[in-house]
Amino acid sequence: MTRPHQISLLAYEGCQLLDVTGPAAVFGAANEGRDRPFYDVRIVSPDGGAVTTNCGVAVMSHPIGGRPDTLLVAGGSRGLKAALAREDVLAWLRKAAPKAKRFGSVCTGAFMLAAAGLLDGKRVATHWASCERLADRFPALTVDADALYVVDGKVWTSAGVTTGIDMALALVEADLGAAAANLIARHFVLYARRPGYQSQFSPLLQAQTNADAPFAALIDWMQDNLDKPLDVPALAQWAGLSERSFYRKFTDATGKTPAHFVEGLRLDAARTLLAKGLPLKAIAGRVGLRSSARLGQAFERRFGMAPSLFREIHASP
The missing domain is CATH 3.40.50.880 (Class I glutamine amidotransferase (GATase) domain)
Known part of the structure; x- marks a missing residue:
């Protein structure tokens, strides 16, 4: 033995x-x-x-x-x-x-x-x-x-x-x-197994820490609806604010513009899906980036590598 x-x-x-x-x-x-x-x-x-x-x-x-x-x-x-x-x-x-x-x-x-x-x-x-x-x-x-x-x-x-x-x-x-x-x-009743590449600074956690209502609830909804249009008019309407007031208050609450924040949510979700081995086109659609070319450009700009390389490194066998 x-x-x-x-x-x-x-x-x-x-x-x-x-x-x-x-x-x-x-x-x-x-x-x-x-x-x-x-x-x-x-x-x-x-x-x-x-x-x-x-x-x-x-x-x-x-x-x-x-x-x-x-x-x-x-x-x-x-x-x-x-x-x-x-x-x-x-x-x-x-x-x-x-x-x-x-x-x-x-x-x-x-x-x-x-x-x-x-x-x-x-x-x-x-x-x-x-x-x-x-x-x-x-x-x-x-x-x-x-x-x-x-x-x-x-x-x-x-x-x-x-x-x-x-x-x-x-x-x-x-x-x-x-x-x-x-x-x-x-x-252990864990909400999810977190991979090592996941950031210590998740957008959702930061928002839950810093953002008052209605933004914490809005960001929860955004997480579940990444494939939908998440532009300022749609988000302002959800929050019940004018577009100008929404832009200012959201940026103050999260430290990021709505567009930058939404892109971060989408790319974090894309990393998780890439690690599962999903095709780029399918991932782009699920996270609201529409095309694999757009996903590739945004992903490389944020993480410094192509989505295909990230998937090769992190995909489960």
């Missing part, structure tokens, strides 16, 4: 609880219903024992050590500075990570890997609020400030908090297949 795939989740005083428990729950769920566990999930910490997380909840841990197959470092704010000062932890990361099948981080855990010299020359993700700081402090790496998670060779890094769950599901898919990952997502 082969041994289970060992996963070590590095925690420390003040780390973000969900950075640890989110991925741990995903890997634990992957073991359910199997004759024997596929994963051996271990929370490790600099000294072992109880580790108090950022919200006051303590988790039990093993002392750092061993040779994990997958090594992930949790993020944190209050405790990160002290963890970075632990040379013994950095030394263990330098020893264990290169020998692992893959290693990575959730949220600001990327700072720990970068401080250990393990991210030089790599493209990585971290929480949007820390992207600039990470790039400034460690110029040998490249920060993708937009992605939910990034895979660069054997290095897997995710953005803030809940994106650790998205990345963990992708890791399960790599090990056990899409059906297993989708079953876990369904069991």
